[in-house]
Amino acid sequence: xxxxxxxxxxxxxxxxxxxxxxxxxxxxxxxxxxxxxxxxxxxxxxxxxxxxxxxxxxxxxxxxxxxxxxxxxxxxxxxxxxxxxxxxxxxxxxxxxxxxxxxxxxxxxxxxxxxxxxxxxxxxxxxxxxxxxxxxxxxxxxxxxxxxxxxxxxxxxxxxxxxxxxxxxxxxxxxxxxxxxxxxxxxxxxxxxxxxxxxxxxxxxxxxxxxxxxxxxxxxxxxxxxxxxxxxxxxxxxxxxxxxxxxxxxxxxxxxxxxxxxxxxxxxxxxxxxxxxxxxxxxxxxxxxxxxxxxxxxxxxxxxxxxxxxxxxxxxxxxxxxxxxxxxxxxxxxxxx
Ligand code: PBG
Numbered sequence: 001x002x003x004x005x006x007x008x009x010x011x012x013x014x015x016x017x018x019x020x021x022x023x024x025x026x027x028x029x030x031x032x033x034x035x036x037x038x039x040x041x042x043x044x045x046x047x048x049x050x051x052x053x054x055x056x057x058x059x060x061x062x063x064x065x066x067x068x069x070x071x072x073x074x075x076x077x078x079x080x081x082x083x084x085x086x087x088x089x090x091x092x093x094x095x096x097x098x099x100x101x102x103x104x105x106x107x108x109x110x111x112x113x114x115x116x117x118x119x120x121x122x123x124x125x126x127x128x129x130x131x132x133x134x135x136x137x138x139x140x141x142x143x144x145x146x147x148x149x150x151x152x153x154x155x156x157x158x159x160x161x162x163x164x165x166x167x168x169x170x171x172x173x174x175x176x177x178x179x180x181x182x183x184x185x186x187x188x189x190x191x192x193x194x195x196x197x198x199x200x201x202x203x204x205x206x207x208x209x210x211x212x213x214x215x216x217x218x219x220x221x222x223x224x225x226x227x228x229x230x231x232x233x234x235x236x237x238x239x240x241x242x243x244x245x246x247x248x249x250x251x252x253x254x255x256x257x258x259x260x261x262x263x264x265x266x267x268x269x270x271x272x273x274x275x276x277x278x279x280x281x282x283x284x285x286x287x288x289x290x291x292x293x294x295x296x297x298x299x300x301x302x303x304x305x306x307x308x309x310x311x312x313x314x315x316x317x318x319x320x321x322x323x324x325x326x327x328x329x330x331x332x333x334x335x336x337x
Contacts, residue, residue, distance in 0.1 A: 139159070202283060
């Protein structure tokens with residue numbers, strides 16, 4: 001035994017299990033606590049009335065008409081979920097995705113209706129074109145090549161128009177997700193010009209080209225008709241430093257909050273963004289594939305849904321996420337209550 005008093009003692013003097021034995025002790029030393037107020041529920045809105053159509057690959061999630069969406073938002077508010085992010089499925093899609101920036105677009109209608117019925121609900125809008133274009137890409141496809149080659153600079157003006165139109169409808173936060181270079185700056189300038197300099201932006205800064213978005217593309221009817229999104233979304237095997245560059249650029253262009261997406265397979269990215277950018281609110285998107293996997297296993301009795309979800313969300317929060325976008329928001333609020 002080493003008797004030098006300056007040497008830290010080891011076992012058996014030190015026993016880390018002492019603080020684990022008693023539930024009250026475990027609680028008092030806990031540093032990561034989930035809170036329903038950190039959660040944002042994604043909702044899908046489609047035309048019609050009284051429509052509540054379950055998404056096959058996402059049991060418990062629905063495409064909702066505006067009236068049903070308002071009902072859903074009210075039931076979220078009742079359990080303490082105070083934020084939603086809206087995705088629109090327009091009646092008609094075209095190469096430019098016109099519904100996305102139309103004053104009478106599906107998301108614009110939804111924003112107005114939710115804000116009118118529930119003024120305290122934080123309404124975030126996803127700013128992107130994949131749900132609105134007939135080819136399913138996140139911007140204008142380069143006519144010359146006809147490939148999955150989204151014309152970056154031609155898309156910026158349209159993204160700005162879309163964001164302004166969401167702001168005019170009453171959105172509280174706009175969230176650009178298209179991974180176009182310069183999109184945050186273009187949107188910021190347009191918002192400022194139109195009198196929305198106060199409107200915050202949550203940028204999907206580090207968004208990876210992920211197979212975990214599979215079920216969402218059914219939910220939002222936004223699967224690309226040809227090609228994939230690897231020409232604009234990030235490479236999962238790319239240098240993690242790229243995520244830091246994306247975040248730094250978005251902050252320089254005026255982003256107020258930063259998102260990492262997906263969440264579970266990218267906890268290292270969340271952690272490194274957290275460590276490099278103190279004081280920046282950080283969000284994680286617990287995406288559709290992460291939801292569907294657990295649902296599928298839970299249905300078969302292979303996993304306990306509640307425990308797995310709470311553990312996963314705890315991991316995201318522990319890795320540095322202040323805010324979590326999750327399809328489980330309502331369940332989690334009930335579980336934590
Ligand atoms: C793009 C967008 C996507 C998701 C959120 N915003 C799809 C994509 O990039 O293909 C995915 C969310 C999820 O999988 O839950 N508008």
